[in-house]
């Protein structure tokens with residue numbers, strides 16, 4: 001516990017560190033790419049003297065990212081990117097075993113979340129790792145002078161990148177930000193297979209329901225939606241997809257799913273999951289049409305995909321049935337709507353988020369993005385950037401090697417063929 005002596009932090013109970021450390025080590029076994037980066041960082045110290053604020057889900061995988069950044073020489077402070085996703089034992093271990101200041105408590109109020117964010121900003125970071133762009137938005141809105149101290153930021157998720165692009169369009173993004181989510185080794189795997197599996201894990205842990213034979217509605221057929229739909233079908237559910245993008249809708253049809261507007265799906269669904277990054281995708285008029293005991297949850301970044309304000313207004317006060325399960329009885333019809341995880345990301349609220357094996361690649365991208373920002377300090381234009389393609393390819397190559405797999409390489413004849421235009425029919 002010596003590491004905690006002079007450290008400022010706000011976690012539930014430092015006494016939980018033992019269990020947290022064991023779980024962090026367990027996740028590390030599934031994160032070989034991040035381990036290789038950590039080992040290189042420990043030798044090269046590319047982040048020496050860098051103050052870093054990481055706003056992330058405080059999970060075992062994030063702890064391993066923090067270890068890698070610390071090995072690289074960074075002084076990191078961590079805050080939760082969501083009030084319900086913190087693993088209190090992990091937060092305790094980071095403080096106690098690694099001496100990293102953490103401000104995160106599972107179930108913290110919005111006021112505490114905001115206080116933690118501002119306390120962490122008082123560390124005056126050189127680099128921000130953001131998840132949803134709350135830190136960057138707060139900096140821009142409230143601390144214009146401090147923005148000038150920033151080397152840059154990285155952004156983990158789709159919703160955060162949408163917000164950064166809006167900031168760029170509004171002319172207020174005055175530093176470079178790396179869109180980690182846009183790396184192929186991030187969204188192909190994390191958003192699709194990570195969200196696909198862990199969303200079902202969250203629903204099942206919260207309810208213990210059988211998915212086989214149920215009508216399972218997925219709102220949004222982007223990277224996350226594709227994963228959720230694929231895995232729900234694998235569990236025997238009848239999947240219905242709702243979309244607003246005609247191309248994604250055709251894709252869902254050709255992948256073998258029923259596609260219809262949410263107003264129609266509302267009456268058919270037994271279970272609903274939103275993964276759109278959009279607001280009020282399930283609204284009051286949809287709740288009205290749902291069957292008795294329909295289960296509704298969200299796996300998109302913010303808790304506004306379900307219009308719970310409307311649901312509260314049309315219902316009696318909710319009953320807490322079991323952890324992460326609330327029942328709303330609609331006054332007009334007497335029908336019950338079951339809301340999971342208060343409409344927050346269900347995979348992190350009721351389960352443990354993505355498995356470490358996919359976070360390995362997402363967080364390899366985070367670590368390399370931070371290194372890239374430091375290496376190119378002062379050289380990058382303000383705005384949203386993606387990591388060079390070679391970095392993506394390198395991460396995938398390391399992952400393949402870790403999986404014990406090898407692939408073919410182009411022969412000299414093939415290199416020659418694909419670089420020329422003369423040969424045809």
Ligand SMILES: NC(=O)c1ccc[n+]([C@@H]2O[C@H](COP(=O)([O-])OP(=O)(O)OC[C@H]3O[C@@H](n4cnc5c(N)ncnc54)[C@H](O)[C@@H]3O)[C@@H](O)[C@H]2O)c1
Nearest residue numbers: 157158159220222223224243244245276277278299300301
């Ligand atoms: N739960 C997690 O752990 C996790 C992981 C990664 C991303 N996310 C979040 O999940 C959300 C989706 O991410 P993504 O990478 O799949 O994004 P994406 O852009 O690939 O997909 C979103 C899809 O939703 C559709 N959509 C938008 N509004 C809609 C509406 N009203 N009805 C139906 N469909 C609508 C869009 O057309 C798009 O196809 C984001 O908020 C992202 O930040 C969550």
